[in-house]
Amino acid sequence: MSTEIYLDGNATTAVLPAAMQAALHMMGERYGNPSSTHSTGMKAKALLDAVRARAARLLGTGNGRLMFNSGATEGIQTAVLSALCAIRERRERGEPVGSLLVYGATEHKAVPESLAHWNRLLGLNLTLHKLPVGHDGRHDLAALRAVVNDAAFVCTMAANNETGIVSDIEGIAAVLAGSPALWMVDCVQALGKLQLDLAATRIDYAPFSGHKLYAPKGIGMLYVREDAPFTPLIMGGGQESGQRSGTENMAGVAALGAVLAALEDGTTFRTHAQLEQFRNRLAESLQKALPGLAFNAPLELALPTTLNFSVPGLSSKELLDVFDAAGVRVSAGSACSAAKAAPSYVLDAMGLPHWRSSSAVRLSFGPLADEAMIADACQRIARCGEALRVSGMLSGAAAAPLDGVVQLSVNGAHTWLVLDAAGLQCAVIDPQAELAERINALLKAQGYTLAAQLSTRDGSSWPAQDDMLSIGRRKLRRVPIGARKLAYLLEGAAQASHAFIGSAQPQDLVRLVGEDTLLCPGQEACQPCCTSLRAEAQDASCCSGMELDSAALEALLRQHPDACLVDVREAYEHAADSAAPMGRAALSVPLSRLAGEAANWLASERQPPLVFFCRSGKRSEKAVECMRRLGYRAAWHLEGGLALSGVAGTLALAA
Template identity: 60%
Template sequence: MTPEIYLDGNATSPVMPAAIAAAVRAMEDCYGNPSSSHTTGLQARALLDGARQRALRLLGVEQGSLMFNSGATEGIQTAVLSALCALRERRDAGQAIGSLLVYGATEHKAVPEALAHWNRLLGLNLALSKLPVDSDGRHDLPALRAVLPQTAMLCTMAANNETGVLSDIAGIEGLLEETGCGAYWMVDCVQALGKFRLRLARSRIDYAPFSGHKLYAPKGIGMLYVRQGAPFTPLIVGGGQESAQRSGTENMAGVAALDAVLAALEQGGVFRPHDVLCTFRERLAASLRRALPGVVFNAPFEHALPTTLNFSVPGLSSKELMDVFDAAGVRVSAGSACSAAKAAPSYVLQAMGVPDWRAASAIRMSFGPLADEACITRACERIERCGAALRASGLIAQGGSLPAQDGVLQLGSGGACSWLVHDAASRSCVVIDPQPEFSERILAHVRGLGYRAAAVLGTAPGAGLATLSRALTLAPGADAFGWRAGRADADAAGNGEQLALGGQLLRRVLIDGQAVYLLGHAVNGALPASAARHAFIGALAPQRLAGLVGADTLLCAASDAQQPFCSSLQAQAPADGLPPADLHLDPAALQDLLRRHPDAMLVDVRESHEHLVGEPLALSGGQVVSVPLGQLAGQIPAWMAAPVPLVFFCRSGNRSTRAAQCLRRLGYAQAYDLAGGMALGMVPTAALPLAA
């Protein structure tokens, strides 16, 4: 297996070997409770105190306190609670405290959520105010100056987790001093640790949270700096550990691991220097420019961490980019890992005022200061492989470069759908129900194939077909559905009109002002209902097709939100709405099925560009074929005609589950999916532990 290239260091990092060894030693040899007074406890206390002293030195904390905790979220909660409790006490004593809780528009969501939570629970009822940023992602200092007289607490960050943009901490501090603002100030330093020098004691910062897992320590260990004199209220009370700042027996394995990372920082020579990291970033950027024409970087390099690149590519969604990178063994993310599962544009990029398409399709590529020359070289090679695969699949085709295609292609999944019908023999195609969001994709696809567009059709009248028709150089003169006048064999209502597409016929039937397009091979120059293999039905309910199509004709709608991919008149969903119990196969069940059915077919439903850059499955038995999800409807008739066990797989298991469920609804009893996809259901690729 090809080792993975991990370029998602801003989300988390692998644990460095020295940190693993330190954690193991702490569990094996220094397992005492640091609050115990016997020798074993004293040894643990010495480890804890030594780690704290090292952290204080590295962070430039000459006075003030530093407590160990579970990570940044706990540190943020503790800082916000401490500041807001002090504000309530001051207000109750009759002091003026200000009316605003100000936070940067690009802060991690943990900050405004903590402010809103404790503001409500403590009954302060202060107003939350979002501080805008400029087009470079840096705080708008004039806007900050305007609100400081009313500010009770200010929350900013040292470096942004999505873009790597560095805040003007000195500029913010200067405004606080200039205006005499007494607001409490928290600076999220999570992305700063190990990437630039910190001197907290010389700053006006009251609270600074840190998280170990962003810099090669395990998850579940972090730190919070509290400036001397800043108010403090513990989030967790109990046994009085951490000088009563954070009760609970200390996570000694985590502290020891973090101390090993801090020791590497203090000693030097382990992490790459700034100029080397900048060179690595430039090399990655150059490969992205070669691989992905039109790539746009969403943050200026001169104001950002050298370990972070945030970019968008015209015409490509973040999901498409993530999928092809992941198939090539390159781990990246779409914005913040905490919100990657939410299909929404990046609020960080929106706050910077970038165009909507860039905010919705951005990719974050980030590495850590342990990255080396070999890792970056491999990453650049794979980035360019991904670009070649995207060109080969037509997503960034330059024209006339795609292999011929036959059959039915669906664009879109889980919502509005467009359909393309291809005929390789005549090098022609028909577009049905083109959705506006797919127009550029359709144009690139048709031009990349070098096909002639025979028609652009809609199932509803006036569906905005003219723009795409002109772009595909179709002659004017079509009706409201895009259908050309003068087709043969039509009755008075326009039913039975036919369009030849190589050896196939496309027949139009009108039902209550809606068009249905039947597709199949001609029988004596006509297309009877029994010969229709596909029916493109728009928004019509399937039961409206009774008597017009066969029971097994595949019904392809303009939306697949309710019936993914396609349905039929005989299709049945499970009575209880749950998938069949035997639908999901784990690796052992898959091997058993392959032993019993050597003719089984394993169907890779990832997109063709993912399949091109991925590695073949190492399985004993079964034939592996690539049928991207969008081509599923075109392939189903052949499978139904000669059924063999089908096992669908993809990266995570989501797409393959939908494919297997579709086949089961159509009555294909031997359709399965690989549980967990290639991420969980197969042996994972070997990791490069220092590649983050």
């Protein structure tokens, strides 16, 4: 895979080449401080004024203020502070002011957080009121009309960052007509995508962020309507005509100016019609690749650069992982909260079913997208669908039956599956309600019969007459451990290969299993994968020196041609990828199947070096630590994973 396809433009964008050149020129040639009165400073000031004038033309600011700042969050803070200070002053003069700070239920979190912060600090004790939205994601105008007489400040957005839904600005303005309430509209996603004529509206404040449209991070703008109240957030040297102190970020201003110039010339960016065509092609590719896909916002009401969708039976993480493996960068929602595993509050506010809000994916691109990128993206989307299909992840898709031991985890707890491919039987140990749908889908897709659901805490579900249960050619033996605890021993021809021990401690099994029997706990806190009595006797030194950087990996592969590269990503990620470290073929052993494969590696007389890898290095670190503790010392992992190591090759992975 030679390049990535970046489809997370609502989070940020690459910097326009002309913008990079403008920033470099500013830093190297026109580096003056625009507050200085000598010629070098005057040149900087001239550029500052020229960029401001261009922005004013594009945004239609009229006689309103337009100041440069660090970005949207600062702009929102400044607007909120200005509005709330004005409300306090009006109240102190005895003028009627509303009691509500109204904000859209789908606003970026920066808005309600800023409202709460300044409301508290200024001692206003106003009530924050969440304005509902409809199923289409647009603000409920009837609900706004019901509270408009009590509204002191109203905050909405031009277009939503997660769904792309374009707000009915004219409808909101009509409701606010005659109201003294101040109005902020978050225009972060609007720049370069919607026509704006701010002075022709009653909008009081409009923040913008440059990095959403090919400018660097750390540069933004705030529009303040003529005669709208204003209070500076930052005081000091009086820059920006006293509106925002601090020496201006001239490299950022120059870069933003280059982007605005490209926007004004009308030839650099794609037209609205072209962007709609691109979006429709991506939407069609997604629907073909992912059966049952549901779009979470009406396309006719959304920006032509945004798609938000969910797929039945697939989590956001699973979709993001398979897309990332194929070199397609998408997100699960707002970049500011993407690391938090929670349903989308935006989709929840729209009243969508929980499965859609908890498994949503956002695909977004910028107006620099071209035909080649869209065509490549569509091909890779198809590859993702095929990878999910052959892995049995899509509804109605069949994959090669799994065999042996599989680990599923959620919220720090482990559920274990014992699968027999020959007899198509499965036993589930310590099942979790959150995994029920996934396990049922897996068994149905692969034709398995559920032989038993067993608990290490309660033996009432045991279906056999004695303490032995057959799962195909294997047997599970039930063993009591102390009071109200059970273990299940997986036995073949010889001694137990695995013991599923729930919350028991390894030392509780001393008289029941061999020192190399793999102990499979019920909690991440005990072990992320598996352990053994021998492993528990190891000291921490066995896990030192586990990491390989690219140079060390290359040296190891030269020294040990028989070394085995092991991809511990899920099977669908492995299937979607077309690259491996150093271009070497790799074995697919997902971390969820490590406990099953570890027994085979440990039993092998010839133990070649194992090098584990994944996307980030987190899963592979768990794998190598497990193998080292189990006694397989010739094991390492790729530090930083494929994302950071820079060693991904170009040969296809081996199945």
